Amino acid sequence: MQNIISNFDAISEEIMSQYAGEWIAVVDNKVIAHSKSFKEVYNLAKENYPHKKPLMGKLPENFPTVLSVY
């Protein structure tokens, strides 16, 4: 389970800012794919790193947001 933590720790301010609003896949602490589509990024990660478990993230936008839902 440490893989998920190290991939999470690798998501820096630079990554959060560069890919704001996009899905990213992080494998071995590096962003290996990004797109507006979850499936596109997930499938790329599975194809190119079949034995690795990517951390998938839809990064929040780079402007203030209110997300609460009820």
Place this chain on the structure above:
Amino acid sequence: MTFSFKYKPVKLKTGETLYRPLIPITLEGEEKIDVLAMLDSGSDITIIPEELAEVLGVEYKKDNIIYGISREPVDAKEGKIYVKFGKGNEFYSFEIPILVPTGKLDLPIIIGRAGFFNQFKIIFIESERRIEFKRLEPFQIKYN
């Protein structure tokens, strides 16, 4: 035992830096997928995008409606999913209810209160830009 995650910084278009409470969590369905999610104490329930729910093979129990801050209703389907969450030597698995918006609602994964916040004592330490979690004892967990 407690564990914590630091807020994630993002540089805004204005040049300012904003720090957000994001956590790593594993969603377990037909596939087990590690995801980055926003921890949102203001959301009643967890929200998962439809594309992700499809890959996880979520089984839906009923239809529902999501209301956001704008009060515009969005159609959604309601289901449940297992999650695994923790850090270090502490990982916990449990089931949470989810809503999957079927309309066009472009949101990150939001971990809301139902089924998650009752599992831990959660402290948002804004001054240190981190979230601290302490797992509750089974007798302390309330399910309603």
